Amino acid sequence: MNQNKINIISLGCSKNLVDTEVLMKQLDANQFQVTCEEENSDAKTIIINTCGFIGDAKEESVDTILQYVEAKKDGRIDKLFVMGCLSERYRDQLEREIPEVDHYFGKFDWKAIVGELHKEYKPDFKNLRMVTTPKHFAYLKISEGCNRSCSYCAIPIITGKHISRPMEDILAEAKSLVEGGVKELLVIAQDLSYYGYDLYDELKLAELVQALSEIEGLEWIKLHYAYPTQFPYGILKVMRENPKVCRYLDIALQHSSDNVLKLMRRGINRAKTTELINRIREEVPGITLRTTMLVGHPGETREDMEDLKNFVQEMKFERLGVFPYSNEEDTYAAINYEDNIPQEEKERRKEEIMLIQQDISLEANKKRIGQELKVLIDRQEGDYYYGRTEFDSYEVDPEVLILKENSILKIGEFYNVKINDCEDYDLFGTVI
Incomplete structure (x- = not known):
């Protein structure tokens, strides 16, 4: 020992x-x-x-x-x-x-x-870490806590109010990571949208990401966990014009029904959500949107579920995950609502959405066939190399599979890959 x-x-x-x-x-x-x-x-x-x-x-x-x-x-x-x-x-x-x-x-x-x-x-x-992910990418946390008051969420109870990290600390950490071999930064926070407001009296996500992109040696930046209310629209121009900022955004919407959104205390409705998504897609052509939905919240009716199913079908999010409601003590929902939807029903509702999303994902993947995409190789396993495009984040999104017998590739390097086949959630390609 x-x-x-x-x-x-x-x-x-x-x-x-x-x-x-x-x-x-x-x-x-x-x-x-x-x-x-x-x-x-x-x-x-x-x-x-x-x-x-x-x-x-x-x-x-x-x-x-x-x-x-x-x-x-x-x-x-x-x-x-x-x-x-x-x-x-x-x-x-x-x-x-x-x-x-x-x-x-x-x-x-x-x-x-x-x-x-x-x-x-x-x-x-304080701004240094031992990276445990594959050395070519790392997560970069830019804030702690959350100021939102979503009914179901225990995060503010655990971590407290939103606290943005000073920009100079974030940039120092990012430079250290890149000097250590990191080529891709996955920018994370409980609420990216609010970054900077508590320190600088204005939303600063766009300015931060632009500054990160100027770090020599960094090739990709991906953004995770934006909040739809008070969305920092300035980030869209940076995503559209800066080649280092991937056309990818993880934005948790949770639901579409006005009834459920009100019960969840999300501060937004279906019409404003639709307007937001349409504007993001209009300002950043070709963007991939990842979102999460929460089903089985107290008060969610079958009509609300039909609304959500229609919304998912209508918006056709490229990436989507679903979580069944979990009744967490001391949250607003636990105190004020009765958790009266059985767990089996919550799981069934989750599957309803995921069956719709499976078809949407397959259709989105089929559109990639024939395209040439820049792919970052993450690992080698079995007969394949596994990599990701700028439209996919680590562990949660589809991967690009490349047969080892056709290529000798290096982990952590970028390659141009032609997509020649797909499944529901994965792509298959050949290095050009």
Whole structure:
């Protein structure tokens, strides 16, 4: 066993992963040997970065904690620390119910974690990370928290109000990442739309992205998790005119029915949503839109579901995911509404939307056949190389599959690929 080695288990979203990478850099700077989710690790200290967003994620976090509690009982590890969203929200309860954990920390308690390990937090490393993704791309988090008041969402309860990171800090981190070999930045936040307003009294997403694009060596920038209300329209000109900014936008809409949008407290209606989507597509020709929908919210009727199905069919989003409503304690919905739609019905409604989207995705993919696209190669597996176009983000979107027998390709490099076939969610191509 390695007494100086720490293995971090990072659960949940990409924003959580960035937090893990920040902590890893601090531990590395303090001469620890640090790994992320290493299988069969000989580390004697385990840190679990938990997720506490929805029921399934909380269950996974608790199960993972219990798994390592058993490892501690068996003598396979010495120390077990828990941090992140679940610990931030339920620390007192966790301390009572799983006392075998050596220490619980909040979501951003890097300094306390380093101190508990008898080392010193290093402020000079605040904009540096140990990247755990393939070295050619990285996530870049530009803000924390959220000022919105969506009925179903526990994020503001966990992370607090929206706090934009200063632009100079973001640019310093981005430059460091690019110097380390990153070619693609996946810009993330709980709410991209609000970036900058709390610091500069105006929305600054467009200015930030333009500044990022000027970093030498960076080739792609993708934007994730915009909010439809108070949308920063200035970003559309940057996307249209700047070749480094991918024609890709992840914007969570959640629903189309005026009734459900009002119950969700989204601050928008169907007509304004349609107007927004049409304007985005008009100002950025060829853009790919990714969105998510939430079904089974309290008060959602069959009429609301028909409205949503019609909306999805009408708007034909290139990428779409669906989540069944999860009743999260202390949220507005949990306090004020009755969660009276059975889980089986929520799942059935999810499948209704995904069946529609499957056909839409296939039709969108068929239109790519014959096109020549720039593809970034992520990995090699089995008989294929797997890559992505500017219209696809890591893990959540379709991939381009290229037969190994036809080409010898390098991971992390760009290639021009002619698309010659497709499935519902993937493309097949040949390097030109």
